[in-house]
Amino acid sequence: xxxxxxxCSLVYSYPCSEVHPHFDTRIPVETVAAMPSDQSxxxxxxxxxxxxxxxxxxxxxDMPNRGAAEHAAQxxxxxxxxxxxxxxxxxxxxxxxxxxxxxxLWKEVLEHKYLVSERLGRNVGVRVAALDYFTNILGKLAxxxxxxxxxxxxxxxxxxxxxxxxxxNRRHYRERLSAEMARALRYHNPFVLALFDIDNFKxxxxxxxxxxxxxILRQIAEVFRESIRESDLAARWGxxxxxxxxxETPKAGAAVVAERIRRRIAGLLERDRVTISGGLASFPQxxxxxxxxxxxxxxxxxxxxxxxxxxxxxxAQDRRAxxxxxxxxxxxxxxxxxxxxxxxxxxxxxxxxxxxxxxEQPLVVTSQVEGEIEIQDVTSRFFGRIVHxxxxxxxxxxxxxxxxxxxxxxxERILSHSV
Numbered sequence: 001x002x003x004x005x006x007x008c009s010l011v012y013s014y015p016c017s018e019v020h021p022h023f024d025t026r027i028p029v030e031t032v033a034a035m036p037s038d039q040s041x042x043x044x045x046x047x048x049x050x051x052x053x054x055x056x057x058x059x060x061x062d063m064p065n066r067g068a069a070e071h072a073a074q075x076x077x078x079x080x081x082x083x084x085x086x087x088x089x090x091x092x093x094x095x096x097x098x099x100x101x102x103x104x105l106w107k108e109v110l111e112h113k114y115l116v117s118e119r120l121g122r123n124v125g126v127r128v129a130a131l132d133y134f135t136n137i138l139g140k141l142a143x144x145x146x147x148x149x150x151x152x153x154x155x156x157x158x159x160x161x162x163x164x165x166x167x168x169n170r171r172h173y174r175e176r177l178s179a180e181m182a183r184a185l186r187y188h189n190p191f192v193l194a195l196f197d198i199d200n201f202k203x204x205x206x207x208x209x210x211x212x213x214x215x216i217l218r219q220i221a222e223v224f225r226e227s228i229r230e231s232d233l234a235a236r237w238g239x240x241x242x243x244x245x246x247x248e249t250p251k252a253g254a255a256v257v258a259e260r261i262r263r264r265i266a267g268l269l270e271r272d273r274v275t276i277s278g279g280l281a282s283f284p285q286x287x288x289x290x291x292x293x294x295x296x297x298x299x300x301x302x303x304x305x306x307x308x309x310x311x312x313x314x315x316a317q318d319r320r321a322x323x324x325x326x327x328x329x330x331x332x333x334x335x336x337x338x339x340x341x342x343x344x345x346x347x348x349x350x351x352x353x354x355x356x357x358x359x360e361q362p363l364v365v366t367s368q369v370e371g372e373i374e375i376q377d378v379t380s381r382f383f384g385r386i387v388h389x390x391x392x393x394x395x396x397x398x399x400x401x402x403x404x405x406x407x408x409x410x411x412e413r414i415l416s417h418s419v
Contacts, residue, residue, distance in 0.1 A: 051091050056126065058070065060113070060125075061110075062123065062125050082102075085103040085105075085106045088106055089106060092130040093140070095141075110126070110129075113126055113129030116128075116132065131144060165217055167224065168233055170237055172235065173245065174290075177245060184284070190250055190283060191248060191249055192249050192251055192280055193246075193283065193297050194244040194246065194279065194281075195244075195279050195294075195298060195300075195301045196243070196276050197240060197276065197277055199274070199276060199305075216269065217240070223261055224242065232247070232257075251404060252370070252405045255312060256336070259368075262276055262278060277301060278301060278311075279297045279298060279304055280300055280312065281294075281296035296315035299315060300315040311366060329374060330344070331346070331347055331355055332371060335367060336367070336368040345357040353403060354387070355373065356400045358392070359399055360395050360397070362391070363399055366387075367386045368383070369383070371383075371401070378413065380407070381406075381407070381410070382404075384402055384403050384405075385402050386401055387401065388400040
């Protein structure tokens, strides 16, 4: 067991994994072993995987194989393919090589280890052999220094974490974002970028002092840590701003997470009257590059602020007006925010961009809804937002919902039906 109580594995994964609260960034060996062996080909020199010291020693035959450790080592070898050699050389020297060259270098390091060990009459170990080979034989290392792993770990942590909140810093977030964009394009997995901003934070600093403001930032950071998955990445973007990266997540699912964070912060800091607003954008739906993605998330955040703060808004790209059909179709709705009331209504008109219906009670504009609409004996599901509520008669309200998430096949079905 590790110091934090979790089962130790032989494989770490940083800089591209979430930071564990105790900086124990190891992930289950089964997860890394299941990585496609060609994953290293995303770029010619992709981010290396950090290996546990024990795994390096097993592969270098510096220590006897032991049960589960031997099995884990074999899993990594079988599934990482030649990428494991680039990982090994990087772990030993901090030098990046393509897998083919790294395999050759690994073989040469082992041969050098056996030669030096034979002459000295003892096993010098793979680290000493690699140091000597890369410094004195290849000349690729100049004036190397011995550094304790604990110090190296602390240096790395200081480089990627915000010192006040312990969340990732802006630079690390952008590195992860770039890697996630490349992965999403390759494997066709969407992800969501979310930006958050504490409401009226300047007033808190001005009235109660920066020490009180810092404590609020730390408490909010803890809410983020407790609300997200290990695969997600939360960062302090700067000042009172936070950013969240949610891989392999549709916008509807990310909205639930963001709303959970908003509610928890409002509840935790109710006495301090502290709330937070957020804006979400989905890759590649809203933007297929970093600049556009941030622009859409920032626009959604601005909308949340302008609509009263203490809310989450989803970006929705401006679309041309869709044809709308004045037809009564059955729509079942569920409000995302409490109270989670269910509605069963009939549309007054419907189009590929959204639906409208009449209801005897007003609903809150910007409220998020999950819904189902029946067209041509097919049920289409969507996630949307209430964009207008107009009283057309006493006790009668015209309510419009804009689709934020809907399968394109369902959108085409609605479009063809409304033309």
